[in-house]
Amino acid sequence: MTTRPRILVTNDDGIYAEGLAALRDALAEVGAVTVVAPERPRSASGHAITLHKPLRIETVRIPWGGEGCAVNGTPSDCVVLGIFAIMGGRCDVVVSGINLGPNLGEDLTYSGTVSAAMEGAICGKPAIAVSVADYERPDYGPAARFTARLVARVLAEGLPRDTLLNVNVPNLPEAEILGVEITRQGKRRYEGRVERRQDPRGRDYYWLGGEIIEDIAGAGSDGDAIMQGKISITPLHLDLTSHAFAKTLKGWALR
Numbered sequence: 469m470t471t472r473p474r475i476l477v478t479n480d481d482g483i484y485a486e487g488l489a490a491l492r493d494a495l496a497e498v499g500a501v502t503v504v505a506p507e508r509p510r511s512a513s514g515h516a517i518t519l520h521k522p523l524r525i526e527t528v529r530i531p532w533g534g535e536g537c538a539v540n541g542t543p544s545d546c547v548v549l550g551i552f553a554i555m556g557g558r559c560d561v562v563v564s565g566i567n568l569g570p571n572l573g574e575d576l577t578y579s580g581t582v583s584a585a586m587e588g589a590i591c592g593k594p595a596i597a598v599s600v601a602d603y604e605r606p607d608y609g610p611a612a613r614f615t616a617r618l619v620a621r622v623l624a625e626g627l628p629r630d631t632l633l634n635v636n637v638p639n640l641p642e643a644e645i646l647g648v649e650i651t652r653q654g655k656r657r658y659e660g661r662v663e664r665r666q667d668p669r670g671r672d673y674y675w676l677g678g679e680i681i682e683d684i685a686g687a688g689s690d691g692d693a694i695m696q697g698k699i700s701i702t703p704l705h706l707d708l709t710s711h712a713f714a715k716t717l718k719g720w721a722l723r
Contacts, residue, residue: 473499473560473623476588478546479567480580482509487566489532490608491598494616495563498623502559503536504550506543506580515583516542525549543584551591561619562588565598566611570636572601572690573656576704585632589706594622595632601694602639610645611637614699630706636690637699646697653702654689 475495479488483505495501507526518541528538537554539546543564551559564584571579581597588595598615600606614637627633634653638645663675686692693700 474555474558475499475501475619476547476550476555476559476562476593477501477503478505478543478550478562478564478584480506480510480513480543480564480584481568482506483528483536483538484531485509485568486532487568487600487606487608487611488536489530489534490612491563491566491615492534492536493532494612495619498616498620499560502550502555503530503534504539504546504554505536506546507538507540510542510580512578513542513580513583514578515544515586516580517544517548517587518542523549525554543580544587547584547587547591551588551593559591559593561623562591562593562595563598563615563619564588564596565615565635566608566637567597567599568606569599569603570601570694571597571599571634572636572694572700573654575656576634576653582632582634582704585634586704586706589630589632592629594627596622596635597632598635598637600639601636606639607641610640610642611635613642614648618701632704632706634690634702634704635699636694636702638694638697640697644697645699648699648701649688649693649696651690651693651700651702652688653704654686654691656691 523541526538564581567581576582585595585597600611661677690700
């Protein structure tokens with residue numbers, strides 16, 4: 469009897485997110501799915517891990533059906549606990565999402581969704597991050613079904629070590645999606661903004677935010693594919709070294 473692939477599903481929108489449920493249901497056709505996700509939304513948490521407080525796992529009922537493991541930690545925490553504490557290391561692929569809103573350009577450095585997939589790669593597992601490129605009334609169905617097909621292919625072909633896939637899907641009906649493009653990370657930068665307010669007792673508090681000031685979606689970039697109505701798949705590598713500049717830096721002859 470053939471053992472079904474073991475798939476760990478997580479996200480940064482929290483265990484009750486609709487996108488996670490859609491992903492879980494689609495991947496159930498591919499393998500045995502284990503859901504381990506933050507107990508509350510942890511968007512923009514980056515690659516944070518929890519070192520100074522206990523982590524707890526609670527089995528909860530998901531509103532769209534079934535159960536999952538809720539963790540009082542970050543998306544990256546969920547991956548580590550999922551692989552080693554819950555699945556006993558027997559995990560064949562990690563899939564993070566489906567994120568509400570795109571993860572393009574420099575968004576990757578903030579994204580808990582992408583960071584969870586990075587943690588999967590660090591743990592030696594093939595890993596995929598998936599986002600639907602819209603915040604208003606997203607249809608998770610096309611992204612979920614495409615991800616199921618992609619996961620099946622990754623399970624068959626494998627991924628290079630220390631490599632993960634960042635997938636962004638336009639919020640369009642499947643018939644209107646104009647294909648799949650293998651892309652590079654584009655440029656999407658925000659202007660930092662700190663807004664000071666006062667509470668009823670006159671004490672200052674702050675909201676952090678920002679607006680996009682640079683969105684360069686050149687040919688071949690993730691943003692350009694989304695603007696064209698295509699699915700973007702960007703292969704990412706854990707090695708952050710600037711190899712080109714390293715050659716220049718050696719010429720500085722530092723002592």
